[in-house]
Amino acid sequence: MDGKQIIDYLNSLVVDLDKLPQAFGDEFLKAVKQKTPVESGTLQQGWNLDVEGPVIEVSNEVPYAHFVEDGTEKMAPVGMLKATILEAPQILDRAWKKVRK
Template identity: 45%
Template sequence: MIDASAFLSSIDAVFGHELPDEGKKQQKELLSRIMQGAIEKTPVDTGELKASWTTDGETYIENTAPHAVAVEFGSSRKAPNGMLRATLAELGLD
């Protein structure tokens, strides 16, 4: 799971307030791009893994499938670089 809560708390501490509306908009757009990339890179056998991506739309992305961690870290020949890790690298966020 990617959890941006700690990051957002550190921004709040630095600036003494929450992100302005434009910052929140950019945060949601980035989270959406990460989510879409992870879904596109998810290998499909039964479809369970691809259907198990969830987000609150603001601070986290996770995959609840029992085998998600194994696939993320190399158990799939279809996604040898993972799904989230590959997406983050593609976006320059690794």
């Protein structure tokens, strides 16, 4: 490996860590929306993302979102948020690849 190849390799490892929370949040939001059942589209469109520095908040203010997530006596839970949380390592990997220079 010559000097230019070494520099190119080292540059490929450079990551803008300030962009990682937003990239992770974007990937997480996309994943949870994909898992959200759609009848009218309101629940799926209700997902919100807020990134403040390293803090990532994903929320859904649709009044019935928690019933779909957790279920009721008459409805099985969908668990779209819980399932997405379990995928966090894979989501982080995708986000990491996006912020690599």
